[in-house]
Amino acid sequence: MRSSRLWRALPWNGLGILPFLLFALLFLLLPTANIVAGAFVDDAGGFTLQNIFNLATPEIINAFWLSIRLSFTSALIGCALGFAIALAVVLGGLPRWLRGIVMTFSGVTSNFAGVPLAFAYVATLGRVGFVTLLLRDWFGVNIYALGFNMISFWGLVAAYVFFQIPLMVLIITPAIDGLKREWREAAEVLGATGGQYWRMVALPVLGPSLLGTLALLFANAFGAVATAIALTGSLLSIAPILLFNQIRGDVLQDPHLGYALAFGMIVITGISNGVYVVMRTRAERWIK
Amino acid sequence: MKRILSWAAIAVGVVYFFLPLVGMLEFSLKMRRGEYSLDAYRSVMGDPQFQATFGYSVLMACLTIVFGVLVVVPTVFWVRLKLPRLRPFMEFITLLPLVIPPIVIVFGYIRLFNTSSWLPLTGSALGTDFLLMCGYAVLALPYMYRAVDTGLAAIDLRTLTEAAQSLGAGWITVLARVILPNVLVAVLSGAFLTFAIVIGEYVFAALLDRPAFGPYLVWAGGNKAYEPAALAVMTFALTWACMMLIQLATKFSKHTRMPH
Numbered sequence: 316m317r318s319s320r321l322w323r324a325l326p327w328n329g330l331g332i333l334p335f336l337l338f339a340l341l342f343l344l345l346p347t348a349n350i351v352a353g354a355f356v357d358d359a360g361g362f363t364l365q366n367i368f369n370l371a372t373p374e375i376i377n378a379f380w381l382s383i384r385l386s387f388t389s390a391l392i393g394c395a396l397g398f399a400i401a402l403a404v405v406l407g408g409l410p411r412w413l414r415g416i417v418m419t420f421s422g423v424t425s426n427f428a429g430v431p432l433a434f435a436y437v438a439t440l441g442r443v444g445f446v447t448l449l450l451r452d453w454f455g456v457n458i459y460a461l462g463f464n465m466i467s468f469w470g471l472v473a474a475y476v477f478f479q480i481p482l483m484v485l486i487i488t489p490a491i492d493g494l495k496r497e498w499r500e501a502a503e504v505l506g507a508t509g510g511q512y513w514r515m516v517a518l519p520v521l522g523p524s525l526l527g528t529l530a531l532l533f534a535n536a537f538g539a540v541a542t543a544i545a546l547t548g549s550l551l552s553i554a555p556i557l558l559f560n561q562i563r564g565d566v567l568q569d570p571h572l573g574y575a576l577a578f579g580m581i582v583i584t585g586i587s588n589g590v591y592v593v594m595r596t597r598a599e600r601w602i603k
Numbered sequence: 604m605k606r607i608l609s610w611a612a613i614a615v616g617v618v619y620f621f622l623p624l625v626g627m628l629e630f631s632l633k634m635r636r637g638e639y640s641l642d643a644y645r646s647v648m649g650d651p652q653f654q655a656t657f658g659y660s661v662l663m664a665c666l667t668i669v670f671g672v673l674v675v676v677p678t679v680f681w682v683r684l685k686l687p688r689l690r691p692f693m694e695f696i697t698l699l700p701l702v703i704p705p706i707v708i709v710f711g712y713i714r715l716f717n718t719s720s721w722l723p724l725t726g727s728a729l730g731t732d733f734l735l736m737c738g739y740a741v742l743a744l745p746y747m748y749r750a751v752d753t754g755l756a757a758i759d760l761r762t763l764t765e766a767a768q769s770l771g772a773g774w775i776t777v778l779a780r781v782i783l784p785n786v787l788v789a790v791l792s793g794a795f796l797t798f799a800i801v802i803g804e805y806v807f808a809a810l811l812d813r814p815a816f817g818p819y820l821v822w823a824g825g826n827k828a829y830e831p832a833a834l835a836v837m838t839f840a841l842t843w844a845c846m847m848l849i850q851l852a853t854k855f856s857k858h859t860r861m862p863h
Contacts, residue, residue, distance in 0.1 A: 331678075332681055334674060335675075335678035338737070341737070342740070343699060343700065343708065344699075346711020346715050347708060396616070400615075403612040409606070409613070413613070417613075417616075419847075420620070423839075426799045426845075426846070429804070430803060431803055432835075434832055435624065435832070437824075438626045438631070439623045445622070445627075480620075534702070538706070540704075541817065541821075545821050545824050548825065562706075562709075562713065577706075577707045584703065584704055
């Protein structure tokens with residue numbers, strides 16, 4: 316008798332997801348693991364931390380620092396404006412049809428990133444752009460004479476905010492929907508003013524969602540490459556552009572430094588996504 | 604007071620979003636001196652490079668959608684039916700493409716599948732195309748997986764499967780003729796979103812050196828004046844169309860669902 320019990324105990328059900336696992340392994344996990352491993356290996360193939368230490372050149376540190384500031388600033392502005400718009404749509408007493416339009420529009424614009432966004436931006440604020448000419452001809456203000464430059468920190472922030480706001484609106488609206496009317500009524504019955512309700516009830520409940528989405532927007536901006544490349548022609552040295560140039564032509568003259576750079580990016584987006592997941596779990600305690 | 608503040612927030616949003624959109628539209632019409640014309644669009648449409656790269660990206664998007672559906676639908680079905688304990692694990696895996704920057708993933712491809720590796724996919728054009736398709740499927744995985752998972756959550760999977768099986772259907776028949784039609788709307792949502800992601804994608808195509816629409820856009824941005832704005836308008840319209848089709852599909856499904 317064949318040991319049919321053992322035969323049946325084998326994880327045959329697992330076979331059903333084998334194609335998927337193979338796909339994920341080959342095209343997601345192994346490539347990433349390969350880069351991470353490359354960051355901790357020297358030329359001879361031995362384990363080393365030297366590549367990570369080698370990241371501490373002024374060029375790379377500046378690139379990371381610029382990326383972090385850029386991502387954080389655009390995430391913060393996107394969060395604030397997106398939250399204001401979401402609040403207005405859900406609780407602001409505006410006509411109902413507006414909500415549908417805002418949500419659809421957010422769905423479109425959050426996907427309208429990358430190269431075309433850069434073009435729209437150049438057509439608007441470039442040297443002969445729509446708004447540039449408008450300001451010059453109608454108000455006599457030449458923004459370029461005033462020192463405005465698209466290929467600058469604030470120039471990129473303004474472009475990034477364009478896809479950060481709609482993402483914020485899409486993620487935070489369900490959270491605002493989750494604020495129960497009873498909470499407000501209970502607060503009012505106990506004599507709270509509107510300000511007190513927001514400070515002591517609504518914002519603490521929304522806090523984890525807000526922080527989590529901030530972290531998500533940060534990661535979203537940190538990994539973005541295409542908009543910046545199309546806008547600056549890979550001149551502005553932010554971390555993803557540095558990595559892009561490294562992959563194209565080994566500009567750092569050390570392949571292992573490239574892997575360490577990529578690893579550094581994974582660490583940063585990994586941490587911010589971790590914050591998002593933890594915060595979302597917290598938020599779900601209140602908002603179901 | 605509250606309403607005034609709300610309108611103010613909306614107004615800020617409208618200004619911030621409509622200025623660039625109006626800006627690119629206006630700019631794209633200015634190619635002819637002194638009057639508005641569609642010259643920039645005509646110039647784009649007539650460019651053989653545009654036709655080739657756009658066609659390539661559309662084909663890539665379609666292949667990615669088919670491939671993604673073939674990978675995702677049976678997997679979600681199987682996990683929900685037989686391996687529900689694996690769901691957190693699957694959620695984790697399918698979230699990873701949002702965590703790992705795309706540029707790092709493609710960097711890994713170049714290392715792992717180069718000509719001197721055990722699977723030299725980048726050695727031939729066809730192999731690289733396949734690799735690019737898989738990369739796009741990875742980028743779309745979080746959206747496709749969630750869309751299908753939500754779709755399957757709404758139907759009584761076990762009963763449907765058992766009913767089909769008791770009538771003699773095999774697994775392929777169950778999937779293709781019972782499950783897929785039931786989650787078609789979810790699959791379509793995932794498909795249109797995939798299309799919107801793939802069509803203008805730049806980093807994967809550029810670093811794998813394939814003639815896709817994204818690299819063409821960047822090239823046009825560096826070499827042309829008015830055409831980029833026209834291209835941006837066209838891409839925006841395409842993205843809008845994809846989102847509209849998703850909404851349409853969702854609405855359609857609400858009307859056809861039987862009342863319980």
